[in-house]
Amino acid sequence: MNTRNIIGLTAVFLLPFFIFGQTESIRIAFGSCGHQDKDLSILDTVVTHQPNLFIFLGDNIYGDTRNMRVLKKKYRKLGRNSHFKKLKSTTPILATWDDHDYGENDAGRHYPCKKQSKKIMLRFFDEPKSSNRWTHDGIYTTQYFTIDSLTIQFLLLDLRTFRDNLLSFDKKTHNAGNFTYDIDYAPYQSGDSTLLGTEQWIWLENELKQPADIRIICSSTQFGTAYNGYETWANFPHEQERMKTLIRTTKANGIVFISGDVHYGELSRQPNPGAYDLFDLTSSGLTEEWKFACPNEFRVGQPVRENHFGIIELKRNSIEPLIEFQLWDKQNTLRLSETIKLNSLTH
Numbered sequence: 001m002n003t004r005n006i007i008g009l010t011a012v013f014l015l016p017f018f019i020f021g022q023t024e025s026i027r028i029a030f031g032s033c034g035h036q037d038k039d040l041s042i043l044d045t046v047v048t049h050q051p052n053l054f055i056f057l058g059d060n061i062y063g064d065t066r067n068m069r070v071l072k073k074k075y076r077k078l079g080r081n082s083h084f085k086k087l088k089s090t091t092p093i094l095a096t097w098d099d100h101d102y103g104e105n106d107a108g109r110h111y112p113c114k115k116q117s118k119k120i121m122l123r124f125f126d127e128p129k130s131s132n133r134w135t136h137d138g139i140y141t142t143q144y145f146t147i148d149s150l151t152i153q154f155l156l157l158d159l160r161t162f163r164d165n166l167l168s169f170d171k172k173t174h175n176a177g178n179f180t181y182d183i184d185y186a187p188y189q190s191g192d193s194t195l196l197g198t199e200q201w202i203w204l205e206n207e208l209k210q211p212a213d214i215r216i217i218c219s220s221t222q223f224g225t226a227y228n229g230y231e232t233w234a235n236f237p238h239e240q241e242r243m244k245t246l247i248r249t250t251k252a253n254g255i256v257f258i259s260g261d262v263h264y265g266e267l268s269r270q271p272n273p274g275a276y277d278l279f280d281l282t283s284s285g286l287t288e289e290w291k292f293a294c295p296n297e298f299r300v301g302q303p304v305r306e307n308h309f310g311i312i313e314l315k316r317n318s319i320e321p322l323i324e325f326q327l328w329d330k331q332n333t334l335r336l337s338e339t340i341k342l343n344s345l346t347h
């Protein structure tokens with residue numbers, strides 16, 4: 001299935017692009033884990049960066065209900081929030097979901113209200129009637145942003161609708177360096193479970209074969225981290241490996257991951273022998289925070305524990321295009337910065 005929408009999205013993006021005249025730099029901002037009852041003024045800080053786009057990466061509200069009236073009411077509360085309205089009136093928005101806005105903590109394919117919840121979510125984010133998100137199961141989709149001769153592909157994954165149950169670890173205590181914590185989940189040892197599901201894998205393979213200069217894979221939970229006992233791709237190691245294999249076999253260039261969910265921010269760099277290293281910039285905590293950052297052997301630099309948002313900045317004003325991974329806190333302080341060459345993401 002082909003979900004390309006170059007012309008539509010390009011039209012949306014051209015306005016902020018021409019107003020600010022910044023052909024040299026494209027800023028893709030994103031965040032996750034924003035509670036509708038809490039202070040969302042960090043979205044005002046996002047707006048000061050004049051991003052070309054903002055991506056809500058999941059836990060966009062804390063719904064946590066099987067009552068769809070309650071879910072709608074919580075979305076409406078976000079919709080009335082002045083900081084959200086300011087972002088929406090100035091910046092094009094894309095969105096996928098995670099567990100809490102899907103409807104239940106750590107829920108997967110057995111959540112019984114997923115079809116109703118999907119309609120509520122897509123309506124809230126003004127999904128066009130023509131979108132094939134309405135007609136296939138789940139909310140995965142592709143969007144394109146073409147500017148000058150550069151094409152950015154956004155692959156918005158759905159990690160909830162098709163995901164099998166997680167393997168429980170019954171709160172086993174995990175030793176991690178100089179501290180211990182209780183963990184929730186064990187990694188699967190066999191390949192008979194799925195995170196993405198058959199149809200989504202087929203769609204993804206097809207999309208990775210389409211031409212693009214940079215591809216942002218938007219994953220609500222973390223892809224690039226080591227196993228840590230909480231919910232991540234590492235609970236499905238065969239699916240994590242399948243993604244890496246797919247990147248090698250399709251020879252898809254320019255891939256970076258963005259993720260959320262964990263209530264802290266970090267940059268992971270996971271090797272993919274035979275291809276190129278896979279970067280995953282996690283931004284989690286528009287309003288939420290966690291008491292510690294899990295150990296992660298793939299982490300680059302330090303985690304950010306305070307509320308923050310992420311930006312992927314594509315810089316075109318040097319000899320060759322650069323990608324800068326950034327995490328900014330609410331006080332507009334740059335807390336993490338890592339720059340790579342775009343052409344390092346090639347086979």
Ligand SMILES: [Fe+2]
Pocket residue numbers: 059098099100261262
């Ligand atoms: Fe989550």
